[in-house]
Amino acid sequence: MIDELTRQLFGDYPRQVANPDRWTIYDERGLTDFLMQNEGQKDCFISVYPQSGHIDKIFLDFDGHEGLCGYEQAFEDAKKVYKNLKDRGFCVVPLASGRKGTHLHILLRRHRYETPGEAKMELYNATLQILVDTFGEIEQGTEYDRYNKPSTVYYAVEDKHRIIGADPRVIGDIQRICRIPNTRRPPNNGWSNWSWCTWLPEHFEEMSWTDAILWCKEPHWYNTRVTPKKYIHQLPKYSGRITVNPMANPAIFEHTLPIKTNTYLESQLRPCLYRSLMVSNPLHHARVAATIDLLQFHKPQIIAELYRQLNWVDFDANTTVKQIYLCDKYKPYNCLTLKQHGLCLYEHRSDCPIVNGMALVTNGKKIEVTARD
Numbered sequence: 001m002i003d004e005l006t007r008q009l010f011g012d013y014p015r016q017v018a019n020p021d022r023w024t025i026y027d028e029r030g031l032t033d034f035l036m037q038n039e040g041q042k043d044c045f046i047s048v049y050p051q052s053g054h055i056d057k058i059f060l061d062f063d064g065h066e067g068l069c070g071y072e073q074a075f076e077d078a079k080k081v082y083k084n085l086k087d088r089g090f091c092v093v094p095l096a097s098g099r100k101g102t103h104l105h106i107l108l109r110r111h112r113y114e115t116p117g118e119a120k121m122e123l124y125n126a127t128l129q130i131l132v133d134t135f136g137e138i139e140q141g142t143e144y145d146r147y148n149k150p151s152t153v154y155y156a157v158e159d160k161h162r163i164i165g166a167d168p169r170v171i172g173d174i175q176r177i178c179r180i181p182n183t184r185r186p187p188n189n190g191w192s193n194w195s196w197c198t199w200l201p202e203h204f205e206e207m208s209w210t211d212a213i214l215w216c217k218e219p220h221w222y223n224t225r226v227t228p229k230k231y232i233h234q235l236p237k238y239s240g241r242i243t244v245n246p247m248a249n250p251a252i253f254e255h256t257l258p259i260k261t262n263t264y265l266e267s268q269l270r271p272c273l274y275r276s277l278m279v280s281n282p283l284h285h286a287r288v289a290a291t292i293d294l295l296q297f298h299k300p301q302i303i304a305e306l307y308r309q310l311n312w313v314d315f316d317a318n319t320t321v322k323q324i325y326l327c328d329k330y331k332p333y334n335c336l337t338l339k340q341h342g343l344c345l346y347e348h349r350s351d352c353p354i355v356n357g358m359a360l361v362t363n364g365k366k367i368e369v370t371a372r373d
Contacts, residue, residue, distance in 0.1 A: 063101035074165025078102035098197035117328025124172030
């Protein structure tokens, strides 16, 4: 069920899996259990990067922006980037998502960053330069897809300002999840011709859109590993500035939340931090500590939207987004620090539900953790 190429790309643990609810796995057994329970029944995702902070690849997703650019055009864009990178000696692994998208995993030698913010910036600039090298000058704007939902897009200025098929949301996103190779799409997705998310062949740039559709009717296994030669910090970095298309109507918040904000935050935060945010004007350290925790799994725009719905008296969208980005360089507050800032809800450590009876996940299964002195 797990081939060697999948092990190479996703074999560094701990990391997250999702269906689409996320949880952490700690070894290959956890991944195998997850696949046995979900493969073919639900969408199966895995985090692109491990929780160790190591960056070992650049991930690009060409999905056509829900029809804005056209799925076949997005496929051609992926081929163009793939050929450009191969010609320059990069190690690139292509993958068909099994529906409408094409993924490119640009493999790199592992490098660890001290802060998430540093890793995001390095990824963002390196990925942007790859797109500029392939398509020339690009602009950023917002278009509305077939569901009338705003979507951030890049335009190829030198190609009549057409929309590029690459999804800008994945660029620099170290919490990004992607489909697990050689897993079936659920039968109710309405795309019967696309059944498998699977590796594309090395000569993928010679394939047509129809070839790719037929290729995805069955899984393809690769039991050999590849050897990347470059570190991410050795790649050219984009040093320019992306122009925002003045004709576009960019939205600060383009994401929808899965459930009501308060309920969702309660499931994501430690009780002390959740309680501290549920007031009209939370303490500074409560906001910082909660933001640091949320940044482990959410993009800044999502966090800002969560905060907007709390109706704080001093909420300002632009200021909040800037402050959230600044929190990237900080480490999570421990219990002692929270207590020193008056945020702890309990006099005795053993009374805290995070310490006493907290449900953790290991090997894909929940276990109970008892209080420790």
